Amino acid sequence: MPIKALRVQIIKPFNTDYDSQPITWDELGRTLRDLRYAASKMANYVIQQNYMWEFFRQQYKQEHGSYPSVSEHKDKLYCYPRLTAMFPLAAGQMVNQIERHAKTVWSARKSEVLKLHQSVPSFKLNFPIIVHHDSYRISEVPEDGKSSTHVFLLQANLLSREAATRTRYSFLINAGEKSKQTIVERIISGEYRQGALQIVGDRKNKWYCIIPYEFKTEENNTLDPQCIMGIDLGISKAVYWAIIGSHKRGWIDGHEIEEFRRRVQARRKSIQEQGKYCGDGRIGHGRKRRLLPIEVLENRESNFKNTTNHRYSRFIIEAAIKNQCGVIQMEDLSGINERSTFLRNWTYYDLQMKIKAKAEEVGIEVRIVNPQYTSQRCSQCGHIDRDNRSNQATFVCTHCGYGGLYHCFACGKSQVEAGVCHLCGGETKIMKINADYNAARNLAICGIDQIIVQTLEGEGVR
Known part of the structure; x- marks a missing residue:
């Protein structure tokens, strides 16, 4: 089933007239900050232990001629007991979720790290607080809460019983626009299945809940599983697609991307030059303050890329549905940076993931194929040169x-x-x-x- 995520803001703690110890914003904020710090430390510890395990395996093989058994050395990889002892504040389910998340990151990057192509992954203080899907509940606000229709109540187990008198925290979340309200209502009704909750904070000390949810795709009987759309990314065109057995085609030039990139580069260069003689508002406040306009520019560039990829992926999926394509075939993008200037400077993997996610929503199968020689092969006679x-x-x-x-x-x-x-x-x-x-x-x-x-x-x- 497709998985999406909903981002909603935490408005304030929720208290009733029957609460003997009402939760204040100061208490909730302090708890979330402490948990965020603990979560980042736990994740880094798990990465460190897995990294050290790889060296232990190599040393063990040199001494004994074979790799060590994982079952005999659980203490080196199974971090949960040590994490709960080191961070008694966090609930056990949260520790387990953070360990799993860190191990997933390590598994994805381990090969490149051991080849010295990447550095060992590390996490900063923006690491999310992860809550198991069974350890939180979303519901309508009780009538005595006197809240509007776009506000909902979220209750989550955040602290361990051993470390605190209060383990469960309740707070109001703002769903905002109507589409988000509908999603929350479907999660409450059980139509959508909620995933592990992530609580994140920004630099303005605002807190948000990222709620993943699964839903069943609608069956589209008009799609033909034998009709395949092939998608080529970024040489002379940003995106080019074609349909098997026909001359139907479509493309996206990507000129707006190149134009936007040129403007951003010119603006970045201008800001850097202005930093030498900037006004009093940016002088005497450190390097961070002086480079703030560049950071704002980078955020704008990131938002543009995200929005553009959404538009491109939606255009491609609409074309696939229009042509009744039941399958989309795309390139395996590993090592593709060397081939294309466009792909080297664009979030192409994000574009591919958005295409895949939107395809799954409408029941289109996505296949990843090896692109080797597809640009040199004649699609008419099959000759490769x-x-x-x-x-x-x-x-x-x-x-x-x-x-x-x-x-x-x-x-x-x-x-x-x-x-x-x-x-x-x-x-x-x-x-x-x-x-x-x-x-x-x-x-x-x-x-x-x-x-x-x-x-x-x-x-x-x-």
Whole structure:
């Protein structure tokens, strides 16, 4: 089932007339700050222990000739008992969730860290407070709470019984707009299944709840599982898609991205130069204050990228539904930075994840395929040759001439030579093929990975 997340703001603690010890904002804020600090320390400790375990494994193998058994060395990897002893304030379920989250991060980055391609991951004080999905509850505000329709009550177990007299905290959350209210109401009714809650704070000392939720996708009987859309990302076009077995296509130029990037770079350079002779408001307050305009600019750039990726992904999914595509095939983006200037400077992975998330919502299957040779393979005859793509924009097959043929609109025939049609004497016109369109057509072929491997075995690739 697709998973989404809802971000709502904590308004204030919730107290009733029957509470003997009402919760104040000072108490709630202090508790959340203490838990956030403990959560970041716990996550860093888990990363450290897993990093040290890898060195222990290597040393153990050198001494004994085999890797150690995890079951015999649980004390080195199982951090929960030590974490609960080190941080008795946090509830046990919270410690467990933080340990799992940190281990997930380590598992995702371990390979690159051990290859010295990345540094060991670490967490700052903005690490979220994670609450198990069974340890919090959202409900309507009681009538005596005198609240509006967009405000809901959230009760969460935050502290351990051993460390505090109060373990459960209640506070009001602001759902805001109508769409968010509907989501919260569906979580309350059980139509949506809630996930692990994350509580995060910003620099203005405001606190927010990030509530993940799962929901069932609506069955779309118009989608054809045999109809595949191939999506190629970022060479001459930012995004290019094609449909298998047809000439239907679409693309996104990405010119707005390049233009925005140029403006941001120019503005950043201007701000840096102005820092030498800036006004009194930015002088004498430290490096952080002087660089504040650059930080604001970076936030604006990040928001633009996020919004643009949402628009692009929505456009692609709407095109897939319109053409009844039941499957979308995209490239495996590992190591793709070296290939494309656009992808190197854009949050392409975020774009791909948004496409995948929106596709799952409407019941479209997403497949990730190996993009190797898809840009050099002729989608018409299957011939693979580096010279098929003499430049970034156009594709001309050296075997069948696809992309460089002259087409006669009178009889519909194509020929290699320019001039009049050899068959009917009509006028011909060259039919240039965009290189990204050719790659998208290849990506729209089912099992393209195996087809390319078989082709390479049968012919030499230059």
